[in-house]
Amino acid sequence: MLPALLALTAPAAAPLDPLTADEMNLARRILIRANRATKATRFPGLWLDEPSKEAVAAKTTARTAFAVLYEPAKNTSFEARIDLRRKTIASWRELKNVQPLVLQQEYVTADEVVRADPQWRAAIRKRGLTKLDDIHLEPWAPGLVEGVEGHNRRLMKVLTFLRGQSTNPYARPIEGLIAVVDVNAKKVVRLEDTGVRPVPKESGDYTGKVAPLQPLLVSQPKGASFRIEGHSVRWDRWRFRYAYHPREGLVLHQVSFANRPILYRASLSEMSVPYGDPESTWNWRSAFDVGEYGIGILGSSLEPGSDVPRHATLLDAVLPSDDGTPRSLPRAVAVYERDGGVLWRHWDFVTGKTVSHRAQELVIGFMTAIGNYDYMVNYAFRQDGTISVDADLTGIMLAKGVPATKEPRHSSDATGHLVAPNVSAPNHQHFFSFRLDMDVDGADNNSVMESNTASAGADNAFTMRETALESEQTAMRDMDLAAARKWRVVNPGRRNRLGQMPGYALIPGENSVPYAQPDAEVRRRARFVDHHLWVTRYRPNELYSAGDFPSLNPRIEGLPNFIQDDESLVSQDVVLWYTLGVTHIPRPEDWPIMPTHRTGFKLIPVSFFDRNPTVGSAPRPASRR
Numbered sequence: 001m002l003p004a005l006l007a008l009t010a011p012a013a014a015p016l017d018p019l020t021a022d023e024m025n026l027a028r029r030i031l032i033r034a035n036r037a038t039k040a041t042r043f044p045g046l047w048l049d050e051p052s053k054e055a056v057a058a059k060t061t062a063r064t065a066f067a068v069l070y071e072p073a074k075n076t077s078f079e080a081r082i083d084l085r086r087k088t089i090a091s092w093r094e095l096k097n098v099q100p101l102v103l104q105q106e107y108v109t110a111d112e113v114v115r116a117d118p119q120w121r122a123a124i125r126k127r128g129l130t131k132l133d134d135i136h137l138e139p140w141a142p143g144l145v146e147g148v149e150g151h152n153r154r155l156m157k158v159l160t161f162l163r164g165q166s167t168n169p170y171a172r173p174i175e176g177l178i179a180v181v182d183v184n185a186k187k188v189v190r191l192e193d194t195g196v197r198p199v200p201k202e203s204g205d206y207t208g209k210v211a212p213l214q215p216l217l218v219s220q221p222k223g224a225s226f227r228i229e230g231h232s233v234r235w236d237r238w239r240f241r242y243a244y245h246p247r248e249g250l251v252l253h254q255v256s257f258a259n260r261p262i263l264y265r266a267s268l269s270e271m272s273v274p275y276g277d278p279e280s281t282w283n284w285r286s287a288f289d290v291g292e293y294g295i296g297i298l299g300s301s302l303e304p305g306s307d308v309p310r311h312a313t314l315l316d317a318v319l320p321s322d323d324g325t326p327r328s329l330p331r332a333v334a335v336y337e338r339d340g341g342v343l344w345r346h347w348d349f350v351t352g353k354t355v356s357h358r359a360q361e362l363v364i365g366f367m368t369a370i371g372n373y374d375y376m377v378n379y380a381f382r383q384d385g386t387i388s389v390d391a392d393l394t395g396i397m398l399a400k401g402v403p404a405t406k407e408p409r410h411s412s413d414a415t416g417h418l419v420a421p422n423v424s425a426p427n428h429q430h431f432f433s434f435r436l437d438m439d440v441d442g443a444d445n446n447s448v449m450e451s452n453t454a455s456a457g458a459d460n461a462f463t464m465r466e467t468a469l470e471s472e473q474t475a476m477r478d479m480d481l482a483a484a485r486k487w488r489v490v491n492p493g494r495r496n497r498l499g500q501m502p503g504y505a506l507i508p509g510e511n512s513v514p515y516a517q518p519d520a521e522v523r524r525r526a527r528f529v530d531h532h533l534w535v536t537r538y539r540p541n542e543l544y545s546a547g548d549f550p551s552l553n554p555r556i557e558g559l560p561n562f563i564q565d566d567e568s569l570v571s572q573d574v575v576l577w578y579t580l581g582v583t584h585i586p587r588p589e590d591w592p593i594m595p596t597h598r599t600g601f602k603l604i605p606v607s608f609f610d611r612n613p614t615v616g617s618a619p620r621p622a623s624r625r
């Protein structure tokens with residue numbers, strides 16, 4: 001019946017390697033053979049079902065695929081685990097009242113359905129526009145749709161722009177017009193039209209030349225210092241594995257330094273981008289780019305010489321198509337070394353001599369383009385044990401068409417700012433939720449300390465006090481500048497030679513608090529924004545801070561549920577969830593395209609070593625207590 005299936009010998013993948021193209025095909029064929037799928041079945045999810053930590057430690061050879069299936073004919077969704085070794089379905093369940101990730105075809109369908117809708121056409125004519133080919137439609141995951149029985153339908157909300165011949169589809173919003181589309185029933189279920197507004201005139205073209213500078217090239221005459229074998233990367237004393245995940249984009253696994261484990265898994269778990277404009281056509285906008293769209297699926301091929309340095313090593317990824325067959329994303333991930341500034345230096349006053357070392361950093365990163373915005377996530381490893389996690393924000397801001405061509409005199413309380421005549425960009429925030437499964441010197445014996453610094457009362461004395469965050473519900477924490485607050489994951493079972501617990505600290509950088517009301521719809525699904533830090537005890541199925549299916553989901557999901565049982569965090573396997581918020585008050589300089597804004601945080605060793613690990617021979621590892 002399926003000779004190809006039987007003949008397929010599984011490739012020798014490491015336990016955490018992403019599904020290969022063959023494995024994706026195999027998973028799909030197993031489902032079809034078991035009558036769980038047909039050619040019409042769509043696959044909003046198909047990726048590796050990651051084996052447990054214990055299984056990975058035991059060098060499991062199991063390969064299991066995780067699939068989310070959508071049946072358009074019946075409008076039903078299912079979740080399956082497929083054992084690729086035994087060629088059986090290991091688990092199967094129907095998903096109720098949730099909507100899996102947007103399918104690629106659904107963007108096309110939404111566009112076609114709106115374009116054909118007589119009411120929408122009338123709304124366009126009402127605005128004096130005649131050429132439908134000039135219109136750009138932008139389908140969005142809908143948030144929660146009030147007044148429409150939502151969560152059992154494949155709904156999208158479609159924004160309208162005048163593109164014309166411009167390279168910039170977003171420069172001329174056709175304001176106040178939103179079509180709510182059922183992409184499965186293929187019909188507009190509601191047209192929201194809040195009245196005709198001026199359509200901005202400037203085309204917002206951004207393809208003109210940038211004034212050139214002389215070339216700046218990095219030369220590595222003896223080649224790079226890193227080695228990549230399969231999905232394993234080694235550089236200096238660092239070692240880690242990478243995977244490209246359809247939902248999360250780049251995922252790092254098993255990060256270690258000098259053979260000492262630090263971080264078992266790192267990923268961008270979720271995002272939420274709430275817009276601060278109270279109008280009904282705006283107040284629902286809060287893109288969950290990971291859980292609604294899939295930042296990996298929307299990943300961009302990296303351009304050497306612009307997206308990444310010319311000397312970068314570029315790695316391809318395999319992604320599932322809508323029908324579950326594999327497709328390649330060429331140049332999905334970049335690995336390269338870059339200049340790291342001064343590693344350390346000192347000029348000696350007596351001898352007049354300088355001892356100084358130049359640092360290098362190893363960078364691994366990917367880019368994703370979610371409609372108008374482009375994001376890059378980079379992990380940079382330093383020789384001193386630092387991991388710097390950076391998120392770059394660029395692309396085109398979402399803007400609205402307004403009557404004003406000059407900023408009103410009293411604009412201090414405005415919810416947006418003019419960036420061009422008749423174009424106002426609403427204030428908005430970008431919240432990133434990073435999931436950091438820490439394994440400092442091992443998986444099972446980690447605790448989380450919070451450090452707060454305060455004046456000690458006498459003269460200039462001040463002290464730092466470290467206290468343990470003992471359980472999940474006491475570990476919802478916020479930044480505090482007055483206390484120079486930081487968090488550190490320690491291994492209480494070990495000591496360095498100074499008798500200190502080895503640890504890795506999370507050093508926040510830029511951050512924000514949410515400005516939407518706590519009960520606002522945009523925050524109901526994004527509870528992770530309530531705190532900068534959450535800590536949970538490791539559970540393999542707790543991967544997404546806003547839950548597995550945030551789209552159209554009215555229930556509280558994710559972190560608030562994970563901490564319900566208030567598990568102990570003392571000498572456990574712990575996971576840090578760091579919320580990083582960027583408050584974006586738009587500037588004219590962000591238009592028509594936004595210069596890259598870099599934000600991020602760091603993980604740095606604190607007592608993990610007993611001295612600067614780059615000086616002389618290797619420092620000794622922490623000993624058992």
Ligand SMILES: [Cu+2]
Binds near residue numbers: 393397428430584
């Ligand atoms: Cu922004």
